[in-house]
Amino acid sequence: MENLEKEIRSTFIQLFNKEPLMVRSPGRINLIGEHTDYNGGFVMPAAIDKDIVFAIAPSDNEECSVFSLKFDEKININLSSPERREHPAWANFLLGVLYQMVNEGMEVKPFHCVFGGEVPLGAGLSSSAALECGFAFSLNELFQLGIPKIRLVKMAQWAEHNYVGVKCGIMDQFASVMGKKGHVILLDCRSLEYSYSPIDLKDYSIILCDTKVKHSLVDSEYNTRRSECETGVSILRKYYPQVESLRDAKMTMLETHKDEFPGKVYDRCVYIVAEIQRVQEASRDLQTNDLIAFGRKMYETHDGLSRLYEVSCKELDFLVNEAKKFKTVLGARMMGGGFGGCTINIVKKDAADQYILHLTKVYYDAFAIRMPSYKVSIREGTSVLSRSTATII
Numbered sequence: 001m002e003n004l005e006k007e008i009r010s011t012f013i014q015l016f017n018k019e020p021l022m023v024r025s026p027g028r029i030n031l032i033g034e035h036t037d038y039n040g041g042f043v044m045p046a047a048i049d050k051d052i053v054f055a056i057a058p059s060d061n062e063e064c065s066v067f068s069l070k071f072d073e074k075i076n077i078n079l080s081s082p083e084r085r086e087h088p089a090w091a092n093f094l095l096g097v098l099y100q101m102v103n104e105g106m107e108v109k110p111f112h113c114v115f116g117g118e119v120p121l122g123a124g125l126s127s128s129a130a131l132e133c134g135f136a137f138s139l140n141e142l143f144q145l146g147i148p149k150i151r152l153v154k155m156a157q158w159a160e161h162n163y164v165g166v167k168c169g170i171m172d173q174f175a176s177v178m179g180k181k182g183h184v185i186l187l188d189c190r191s192l193e194y195s196y197s198p199i200d201l202k203d204y205s206i207i208l209c210d211t212k213v214k215h216s217l218v219d220s221e222y223n224t225r226r227s228e229c230e231t232g233v234s235i236l237r238k239y240y241p242q243v244e245s246l247r248d249a250k251m252t253m254l255e256t257h258k259d260e261f262p263g264k265v266y267d268r269c270v271y272i273v274a275e276i277q278r279v280q281e282a283s284r285d286l287q288t289n290d291l292i293a294f295g296r297k298m299y300e301t302h303d304g305l306s307r308l309y310e311v312s313c314k315e316l317d318f319l320v321n322e323a324k325k326f327k328t329v330l331g332a333r334m335m336g337g338g339f340g341g342c343t344i345n346i347v348k349k350d351a352a353d354q355y356i357l358h359l360t361k362v363y364y365d366a367f368a369i370r371m372p373s374y375k376v377s378i379r380e381g382t383s384v385l386s387r388s389t390a391t392i393i
């Protein structure tokens with residue numbers, strides 16, 4: 001991270017010859033509670049030690065620009081109309097945030113920004129949330145806009161819905177901004193009430209295994225899942241008007257009206273209702289330090305995501321099935337939206353290297369893909385790295 005910070009800062013200084021404000025915004029993991037956020041359910045995410053770093057300062061003239069170090073590409077921005085663009089795709093994560101600020105009459109003046117990161121793209125670690133949240137946070141700090149954190153979270157989510165086109169829930173943006181070192185967040189996505197729980201995995205560590213695949217279905221299928229869940233709710237509401245989201249649904253309600261659910265809608269709803277329940281039980285497992293029970297639930301989640309919710313893929317299923325062969329692994333499952341990305345694994349510390357070696361080999365034999373893996377630790381959410389007096393206006 002220090003190197004990345006140095007690189008972003010020095011690129012900024014070379015380009016603009018002044019000291020920037022430096023901000024970092026992290027990716028996230030999610031221990032359990034997948035696809036529950038947009039169903040009013042619970043999730044258990046945490047911010048991790050993989051960041052996108054921003055350097056930003058006011059411009060000395062009317063020019064306003066953002067430079068992506070990774071794509072070696074710059075966009076110029078017209079502050080009076082930060083509209084959505086066809087290219088480059090990365091710009092929309094930022095323009096969607098900016099649009100809301102400008103549209104609400106906030107005092108955003110011309111600026112220059114350089115960013116780059118170490119959150120792997122398409123790995124299900126929410127590089128997109130880190131980008132939206134870090135940018136919103138940077139502008140808020142630079143121009144002292146006074147936007148509360150939770151509003152930054154919602155602005156980032158709005159950008160994803162309206163400029164990127166994914167009708168995501170709130171988990172990723174919430175975790176990126178609100179993360180706390182050494183803690184997982186138990187978030188109620190209906191009320192947005194949350195609590196932090198210290199995570200003590202004792203002899204175990206969290207390992208992410210990256211399938212390196214991102215099937216093209218991911219965005220369209222995500223939106224389809226969301227509307228399938230809404231179809232389920234509208235059927236239940238005919239009989240149970242109190243059901244506003246699948247959070248309010250019971251398994252018995254689904255069973256009673258099973259025949260009325262079209263296509264895959266029944267299976268989708270069964271998974272969500274079970275998963276919302278499972279997160280609450282898993283949270284108790286963590287409190288009582290029953291890591292074995294917790295790990296078992298991770299496998300159950302994967303099974304539901306794969307068979308009922310159908311957002312897994314052969315690469316993810318392969319890695320989870322391999323994990324099951326290891327007594328030193330408490331649990332594993334796909335993480336995030338699905339159709340590729342990472343599995344999250346709870347692995348005995350002293351067996352981790354051997355486990356990774358094994359998975360890397362068998363994964364390569366099966367798919368001819370080299371599988372990166374990451375040992376993650378849990379960090380603070382989006383924060384200022386350094387301020388220069390020149391950038392405080």
Ligand code: GLA
Pocket residue numbers: 033034035036037038126168169170171172336337338
């Ligand atoms: C993506 C979305 C989140 C959440 C997960 C699945 O990461 O951005 O809102 O729905 O998928 O849990």
